[in-house]
Amino acid sequence: MNSSMEKMPQTQTPQSQPIFYTPVKDIVEKIKENEVGVIRDNELVYLVMNRPDNNFNPEYVEKLHKCLDEIEMIEGPKFMVTIGKSTRLFSSGMDISSGKDDPSIISKLPGILQTVIQRIHLLPFPTLCVFNGSALAGGLFFGLAHDYVLMRNGKTYISMAELIYGVTIPIYFTAFIQQQLAPYAIRKLKYGKRFNAKDALNLNIVENIFDDYEQLETQIKELKGSANLCKYKQQIKQTKLNLSYISLQHSPEVQRQTIKLEQPKL
Template identity: 30%
Template sequence: MCSLAKQGKVYILTLVGNDDHRFNPTTLDAICDALKQVEQSPDVAALVTTNAGKYFSNGLDLRWIAESPSDRLDIIRDKFENMLAAFMRVGVPTVAAICGHAAAGGFMLALAHDYRFMTQGRSVLYLSELDHGMLFPRSLMALIRSKLQPAARRDLVLGARKLSAQMGLERGILDGVFQDSAETLQAAVKAAEKLAGRGWKREIYSGLRLGAFPGVVEELDAHADPYLFHHALSKL
């Protein structure tokens, strides 16, 4: 699940617990409810998303999907895409403090933020779909195209490479790398506070973000392309 704490003009959304923070309807609804609270708080001007434990997020809850794929794939698609769209629409600057592995949908959550900081060490950025026999729907590929340079996109999508924090920084995916989780979160909050201090109008910020990354939210809202799992579910 998640928690939401206010620190001055910054909200800190934390994916809590020591599991791998998989996305299912319960977790996705909780995150979206937190984003609504951010939107409804006029005195908050920036958002930091972070995690407890060794995972930022390991993506979709494949075990939950496998219990009834024909019924649950559409549910998880709609809710996951709605969550990503909500991050792209929220009217305040967003900073991801990635204090652990960010894989598959967890990496996409990080990409939906405006800025990304990460902890050094063994944690990786990883799009696991190729290794797991899964195709990206066009909505998620739109997000990936909008946030990753071609060489990084090739390595992650067509090579399923696991990138360290330093590699992510060198490829322009990350904006900063720090020694440990505490330093990463501290830097993210400091950056968020600086952004919050600018006093930007929410509707202007949100509109400029949508213009800077055109077509992404429209694809996410359309829910037009199904998730295709070739052998990922059969391995569970």
């Protein structure tokens, strides 16, 4: 498996003293030759993506699932932070070149990508995605699967770029984005236009924007307070299932009955 799991040193300090966190820049540098890896820093658990363009093919999605297996096994409070090592491109979406030798893979890619998007969206603990580079097409949907999204200010942009190339967005993804974003934001995105960080913030697509790692670390610390809610894992997962009921009806996983979909519970 081309992934790594590393635990940063944790200093036992009295409750009255602050906990020291590893700088995000140092976290991402821990992932060197691996395409994806997991690093734990106190209650923060980083999922660091390090593939060229971080585009999704069957092998890469499988590695992501194995990393998520590791993260789910971590006991105690946790707050997952997904971040790309590159500051140019967070993810360009699906890896169309993976169908070069087997064209049938192309038609399977949306369903394969959906498995990891759906899994992240239903994780029973808080999640954050950092768009430290541009997020396009499936990469944007992948990021929106998280509970919170932060975005680097500057040349970074988001786009439903598949529309530019005449690709129809499958119904699961359209149902999913309707539950994640306001109708006004979807109307702006649906023709594939690029939006920078300030636009994304104004459209309420992201929670906040940052200029540098120092600002990012401050914003992560502001959001991570919800990590203590992990003790209610079952309630969190059921609530997320309830909120996702409509989009899950269009899920191939549900249709294959690998997920038992029940009516929302009160």
